[in-house]
Structures are given as structure tokens and as C-alpha cells.
Amino acid sequence: MRKIFYLLLIILFVSCCTKEPETIVENNKVTAIADPNNINVSILIDLSDRIDPKTNPNLTMEYFQRDTEYIKSIETGFLDHIKSKKIITYDDQMQVFFNPEPSDPKMNEFTKELKVSFDKNTNKDYFASVEKKYSELPLNIYQSAIKDGNYVGSDIWEFFRNKVKDYCIKDDHRNVLFILTDGYMYHEDSKFSQENKTSYLTSKLIKSNKLTTSDFSKLIEKNKYGFVKANENLSNLEVIVIGINPEKGNPFEESVIKEYWEHWFKEMKIKKFQIKSADLPSNLDSIIKNIILNK
Template sequence: MENIQKKQKKKKDKKPLYILVAFLLFFGLFIYAITRPSTQSKAMKELETSFNKKDVEMVWYKYKADLYQDEEFLYETRKKLTELNLNEEEINECRGWLPPPPTSINLIIVPDLSRRIIDTLNNPNQIKNDIFVLETIWKSFVEFSKLKQDTKDKLIVDVTDIDQAKGQFGEVANNLQFDLSTHKGKSNRLFFTSEKNEQFESSIKEMYKLAKDKPLGADYRFYLRRYLVNYIKKPTLFENIINKVVIITDGYLEAENKPADTKIYGFEKQLHNSVSIGNTLQVITNYELNIPKVDIDLSNTEVLICEVNERKAGKGFDFEILKTYWEDWFKRMDVKKVSFIQREQANEITAKRVTEFITK
């Protein structure tokens, strides 16, 4: 009995020791848990010591399963790749294994403000038609952008002629630039106010009023070389940019006091026959009539040419010829996609196709 009591007493004497050991063990585990490197911090440290694209890619795949949705890790990965000054091909390779960045639209509208707008014989009510197309573009742009936030969506309406770009035309064009890149931290709905709608509509009408009084030739080849090249944006590791260019024209490329780029007159017989046979591009190429290529990278650009309308003298052949000219020209400049809309009898058909081009 006495021995049992002694043993029980010894156990009681050791109980505080057990509690102390347990506490120290728990405390040690707690300290280890809060001080050990996290998966994110280990990944960040490895990014810091990455010296080339391959190193960064290996870090990405190593931690991808755990940090795929970690915005900070993704940001630092893109930042590190940007600091490496990669060429365009290497950037595209990285875009292939990184999650897709947010997408913004860069919309450039270039109406032909030449004498086509007052040619009532071939293009009756052309100004009214053009304004309808432009208003459709604006509404489609608003619908595409308004539900987003922190995008860099942009819309500009520009003119092709350098003389038109000066003076009053230039002032109007300044009111036809809408850039959401500075609209940060707020819904895009707050950008598209009734005042913005009024600004667009009134500026468009003023532009055509000025053009009606002083129509000039539409030199699109010059425009691409001098102006469009500065508006086209390239996608980055932080942002995907889709360039969309809308050209509103009857299709005849005829700059003021210059030979036509879409050469038809003088070759009517050969070109009209080619439409019937189906070898228009071959005939254009054989006679070396192709529109000269402009040195511009349009590989990330989609183009819509609308309101194309052959003249009475075209005798039902010019539309196919003009379409071939434009498609060949843009394809040789590596345009991602070319769409061609003739002038429709029903505006609703045009509106539907324009909206699809912008929003899809």
C-alpha cells in the first residue's frame, strides 16, 4: 500500500514537467509554422535569382499548382520576364504558358471623306449612311466596354487626308478620341455618360458638315504609313490588345491628284472577264496592279471595310474586283482578319455585321 502511494506521488510530481514539455513543443511548432518560408515567398525568392526566360518558366511550372491564382506571384512573374527585355517572339512564347491577361480593344475608325459623300449618282444619302454606321460602332463599343473595369479600351475616329487633319477637322477629331486607360478603379459605366454620347454624335455630324463643304481624296496608303502605324498597339505580358480598324469607303482607292491604287479603268475588259472566270487576283498580279504594300505590322489587327459600293460604270463587276484588291493588300501586310461589307439596302443588315465585328 505504501509503495502504491509513493508511485502515485512521483507521477504527480512529474505532471508539471509533462505540461511544460508539451507547452514547449506546441510553442516550438507554432514558431516554426509562422517563421518557415511560405510557398509564395520561396517562389518569389527563386524568381529573384532567375536570369533568363527558361529559369522563370521553370519557377512558374514548379509553383503553378499552388500559386496559379496568386495575383502577386503572377504579377512578379510577368514583371521579371519584362525586365529581361525579351524579343517579340520570346514574349509570344511566354504568353503561351502564362494565364491570359485582361483583353482590351483598340478601335480605329477611318471614314473616307472624299467626294464619295456628295456623289449622289453613285452614292445617294451617303452621309446619312456613314453617320448611321458610325453611331452603330459607338453603341457597339459602349456595349462591349461598359460592364468592365480597369480596361484600356479605346476608340478614335480619324481622317485620312493631311489637309483635313488640320484646322477645324483636327479640332473635331480631338473630340472623337475616347480612352478608358485613365478611368481606373471605377466601373466603365461611369465613363459612358450622356455627355459622352452627345460629344460623339455632335462631333460626327460636325465632321461630315465640314467634309461636305471641302471633300478631299482618301489616301489610305499614306494614312497606314504615316498615322495608323502609330495607333496600332502590341499585346504585352500584362495586357492582351485587339486592334480593330473600320474603314468606311466605297472601295475605290483614289487619293486627290494621284493615280488610283485600285486600278480598274484601262483594264476593264481584262478585269471584268476575270470576275466571270474567277481569277481576278491572278489578273491583277499578272498586270502588276497590286496595291503597294506598306511597312506596318498588322498581324494583331482585324480590318472591316464597309459601305463598299460599285459605281454605275462598274456594270456589276467592280465589287468583286475591289474586294480582291483590298483583301490581297491587307493579306500581304499579314492582317489577322479581313471582313468586307457592301452597301446594303437595309441598314439593319449593316448594323448587325458591324456589331458582330466589334463585339466578337
């Protein structure tokens, strides 16, 4: 009897201490909250002419070089996260996307190489392999795009409309999407408007909407300017936009760009997001890593 009593006590103790997966209820549907220890990191690169050192030169540090350093910080933060876990709990991945795909067929090979995943069977040597890939291949991508010179723009709106759920969101994972862009959004294939909302944002549009004075926020609200909503519910996705780089001449341009993005994310129910300027990588390094490490 005593053995049975102790056995029952042990079972009761384990039951009380075992934490059930947290859930959320939305539209009468119960969904498990993503495990923050499993991370799914995606990087969407804007390969428009913003990276062209001839069109948009920067004497301090070219924008394509800044991007490669941002990507390196993302990779380092990702690996630091993996190393903080027990091997048996490895279930994490990272990948790079473009939209649309560049014409250079080598780009497809680069993205294949940059799609990395860790599980409990991952060999220790794989860490060095990932570090090597992310030290070399991103620069190759930018150099190839610059050499090609055919900057077709970046269809970010269409990516959010048709691809983000399939490409960037995994069940039972913390899903983090980094977007490397100057903040403008334009592609011929997705250029349209619905009333005063658009699928694109250019400096010309900002001027035509007269968002060039300190009361731009009131004008945006009054006229309901902004991006057309591209998706209904992306609450299980975190988004970090890095590289906002407004054209010169309008002191409020950067704030307008950020407000467009903020309203867009909120409409799509993205709860966690950050929008950062095209700062020097050394200034953003710890910020990027802390985002991945959820600090």
C-alpha cells in the same frame, strides 16, 4: 510546421492557377499577345466625293447617313464592351481619323472630341458624354465636308504606310481599325505604280486591266495586279472595311475591289479582316457590334 505547410500549398496553388501572358515568337523576338479585354478602336473616314449626295445619290439612304449610323454602331459596341468589364480593368480607347485632314479647321476640334478613353478613374457620367458626342459630331463632320465641296480624295495607302502603326496600334491591346470607304483608293500625292501593282484603285484602272469578266481572278493572279504593299507586319491589327460601293456597269467590279483589299491585307500580315458592302446600317448593326465584342 503545419502553418508553413499550408502556406506552401497556397503558394503552389496560386502559382499553378495564375496564367502567364501568352506570347508569340517571330524572328527570334518574343512578343506578348494583346489582351483581348483591352480594346483600341480606330475609325478612318474616307471623305472623298463618295459621300456627296449630288454626285452619288441614293434614294433609300444617302451614303454619308449610312456612315454616321455605322459609326453609331461602332460606338455602341465599344461602350457595351466597356460595360462588360470591371471598372478596375478599364483601359480602352476609341478615335476617329481622316487622311489627309480636311481644310475646315473645325474638323480638328471634332476629332479631339471624338478621341475618348476609359481607365479605372473614369466617371459613370462619361458614358453619356461619349454617347452624345458620337450621336452629334460625326454628322457635323460629314455636313461640313459636303458643304465645303472640296473632295480631295482619301489617302488610305499613305495612312497604312506612315501612320497606322503610330495611330491605331497600342501594345497589350486588341487593335481594331474600321475603314469607311467605297473601296476605291485614290490620292494625287500617293499615286504611283510598281510593275503591275498600284497605290490606287479606280474604276478606270479596273477597266484598263480588263477585270470585267468572270475570269478576273485568274487575270489578277497571272499579271500580279494589286495594291503595292504599304507595311511589313500588321499582325496585331484587325481591319474591317465597310461601305464597298462599286460603279455600275461591271457585274464583277465589287468582287475585284474586295480581292484587291484581301490580297493587300494578307501581304501586310493582317490576320483578321472583313470587307462589307454599303448595306443598310440596320443590316450591319449586329455584325459591327459582334466584331467589337469579339463574338
